[in-house]
Every structure is written in C-alpha cells, then in structure tokens.
Amino acid sequence: MDDVKKLVTDINNKNLAPIYLLMGEEAYYIDKISDYIEANVLAEEEKGFNQMVLYGRDVTIEDIVGNAKRFPMMADKQVVIVKEAQDLWRTIEKLVDYAKNPQPSTVLVLCYKYKTVDKRKALYKAINKAGVVFESKKFYDNQVPDWIRRTLSTKGYKITPKASLMLVEFLGTDLSKINNELEKLQIVLPQGTEISPSHVEENIGISKDYNNFELRKAIGSRDDIKAFKIVNYFGDNPKDNPMVVTVSLLFSFFSQLLQLHGMTDKSPRNITSALRVNPYFVSEYLDAARNFPMRKVSGIIATIREFDLKSKGVNANAVPQKDLLKELVVRILN
Incomplete structure (x- = not known):
C-alpha cells in the first residue's frame, strides 16, 4: 500500500507527526505501523525513559494526555503508544483539546482497531490537521x-x-x-x-483436492463424480467446510457467470477486469458459461438463495446440512 510506504519513509527520514491515528477494520497494517514506530523512532538507549505502551482498557484519556505532555529525558522525542484504543470509544472525543495543541516533542500513536473514529466529529478533524490519520480498510x-x-x-x-x-x-x-x-x-x-x-x-492442513474452488471447478465442468466426492467430504468435515461458505462461493460464481453471459467482449483480459477474477481461472469461467446457459444460470441463482435460507433453518425441517448440500448440487447439475 502506497500510504504505508509513505508513512515508513517519513518515519525513516525523521519526518514525524506529533500524533498518529491508526484506525480501521483491518488490524494488520495498524499493528505493523505501530510496531515500526516502536522499533525505529527512538534509539535503544532512549527507550527506557522515553517510550511507553499503554492499553485502552487500562487507562483513561487523562492518563494518555498526562503521559503525552511529559518532556523527554535525554532525547529529542518521546513515544507514547496506545494499543486497543477502540476500548476508549465512549470517551475518545475528550482527547480533542490535546489533539488541537499536541506536544511537539511527543509522538502519540493511537491504535484504533476494527472500527473508525467518527470523521464528522472534532477529534478526527483535529488529528487530521495536526498529525496523521491512516485508515486500514478491509480487503475484498x-x-x-x-x-x-x-x-x-x-x-x-x-x-x-x-x-x-x-x-x-x-x-x-x-x-x-x-x-x-x-x-x-x-x-x-x-x-x-x-x-x-x-x-x-x-x-x-488445507486439502488441495477437497475445497470450495475444486467444487466450483467440478460443477462448472459438469464433473458430477468429482463434485459429489467433494460434497461428501464436506459433509464428513463440516467444521472445516461450513455450508454457509460453500453457498456464498457458489452464489458469487453463478452471479459472475450471469454477468459473463451479458458481456459482448469475452476476451480473457476483459473477463479478468470485469469479473475481478485471476487470469488463471478465466478458462474455468468460459467452460462453465458453455455448460450453463443464461436461463439456466438465472434459475440456479434462485435455487442457491433458497438453499441459503434452508441452511439457516428456514423451511428446512431440521434436514442435515450434508443432505442439503447434496440436494443443492443435484439441483444445480440437473
């Protein structure tokens, strides 16, 4: 990600902001950036007196401000990292006064995971003006x-x-x-x-032969024997192969096939771009489109929706999920 590279470059060049708000659904980059700041802003001999890691569940906003307003000892900067800052969501806006006038010699890092600070409120605006806001969005x-x-x-x-x-x-x-x-x-x-x-x-420990992508391939090529082998495997290993995931993938696959049928340009490059699939799998989609005409695909999508509800207990009369999945595949292939 370009934003991550820029942040790392700025840190390496000692172009430090007084306050960083690292927020968003994807925790990976929040942890990576926080760890990088923790490891690289201060020299090892400076960290003992000038680097502090706090946890949102254990501190108040007043504690954070009190630590952030301290002056560094025998160093140019001090680093205060607040991990799990989302635990302070009820009171986080009280940090706005500090964010409007942050201590220049402090690098305050707020790790606000799995959610975002309200962008309409004063705290977000103050940090965005005085420091750096990084939003780590969930990947598709x-x-x-x-x-x-x-x-x-x-x-x-x-x-x-x-x-x-x-x-x-x-x-x-x-x-x-x-x-x-x-x-x-x-x-x-x-x-x-x-x-x-x-x-x-x-x-x-992930099976290369018995997984949802192999099931999709088997169905798309109308390989009944392989499809039912995989379904039986799923039924015998339901914890590793929940039906809700299988149904979701099949729904996505046939929705993409419906889109493919409506395309005038069916070149591999255009299919890759329009359907957002890896070029490696384009031939599978073209094969499936030949095996499942548009009208058939529309009916299959309706069937998948029906079985999605049944897998969640709607009109299923306590039918085991293994049997539901078998019936769904039979309906798709017939």
Whole structure:
C-alpha cells in the first residue's frame, strides 16, 4: 500500500507527526505501523525513559494526555503508544483539546482497531490537521491473493494462484492470520520456492483436492463424480467446510457467470477486469458459461438463495446440512 510506504519513509527520514491515528477494520497494517514506530523512532538507549505502551482498557484519556505532555529525558522525542484504543470509544472525543495543541516533542500513536473514529466529529478533524490519520480498510476477497503474492515476493518466494486462493478460502481476509501461515511456510521452504497447493496442504492442513474452488471447478465442468466426492467430504468435515461458505462461493460464481453471459467482449483480459477474477481461472469461467446457459444460470441463482435460507433453518425441517448440500448440487447439475 502506497500510504504505508509513505508513512515508513517519513518515519525513516525523521519526518514525524506529533500524533498518529491508526484506525480501521483491518488490524494488520495498524499493528505493523505501530510496531515500526516502536522499533525505529527512538534509539535503544532512549527507550527506557522515553517510550511507553499503554492499553485502552487500562487507562483513561487523562492518563494518555498526562503521559503525552511529559518532556523527554535525554532525547529529542518521546513515544507514547496506545494499543486497543477502540476500548476508549465512549470517551475518545475528550482527547480533542490535546489533539488541537499536541506536544511537539511527543509522538502519540493511537491504535484504533476494527472500527473508525467518527470523521464528522472534532477529534478526527483535529488529528487530521495536526498529525496523521491512516485508515486500514478491509480487503475484498479478490484483493487478497495479490496481497499474498506481493508479500511473498518481498521475501523471495512465489505462489501459484490456486495455492493463494486456498489460503483465502480457509483463512478469510484476515491479513494477520494469513501472514502467520505464510511465515510458517517460509520457515519450512527454502527461499526461491514457488508455493504450491501441495505445500499448503502438507504444512497448513488445507486439502488441495477437497475445497470450495475444486467444487466450483467440478460443477462448472459438469464433473458430477468429482463434485459429489467433494460434497461428501464436506459433509464428513463440516467444521472445516461450513455450508454457509460453500453457498456464498457458489452464489458469487453463478452471479459472475450471469454477468459473463451479458458481456459482448469475452476476451480473457476483459473477463479478468470485469469479473475481478485471476487470469488463471478465466478458462474455468468460459467452460462453465458453455455448460450453463443464461436461463439456466438465472434459475440456479434462485435455487442457491433458497438453499441459503434452508441452511439457516428456514423451511428446512431440521434436514442435515450434508443432505442439503447434496440436494443443492443435484439441483444445480440437473
């Protein structure tokens, strides 16, 4: 992210703001920036007297202001980091007076995770004027594989598209969780390795053959035998393969197929851009579009919606999810 690079560059150049508000749904970059400030603003010999880490659940706004107004000892700056600042959401606006006139010799860092400070209120405006506001937005599913690729590239690794999508399917869009698993792979695999589905299966425990992307591929190519093998596997391992995730992915897939049918330009490049899919999977979508005409796709989407409700207990009469999923796949393929 360009904003992160700029922040790091400014910190390295000692172009420091008196107050940083790091906020947003994605905690990964909030932690990374906070850790970077903690590690790099002060020299090691300065940290003992001039660096303090506070936690929102343990302090008041008055505590934060009191610490921020102290002068550094035998150093030009002091650093005050408030982690889990979102725990102060009821009183955070009381920080506005300090934010309007922050101590120049203090670097105050507020780590406000999983939510944002109200941008309409005075505190946000004051910090945005006197310091730096960084908003860490949640990644969309289709953005995460590229983030994985770029993250690994900086460490000297590559990854196949399928392997990265396996990680996203299993771990979601939580970048911290994904990064933890990537670090495990980097420990066991030599630099320069292209991480494959087999590497992911062997070291993280995600099946390369029985996952939602393989189910999507099997359905799209009308490979009934493979589709039902995967469905049976899901039914036997429901904790690792919740039906709600499978239904959501199938709904997204057939919605994209409907969009594909309506496109006049069906070149791989245009499909990649319009559907926001990895070029690696374009052939699967074209294959599925040939196997499922537009009218059929419209009916399938209605069927998926019906089974989404049933999976949540609506008009399902306590039918096991394994049986519901089998019936859904039968309806799609017939």
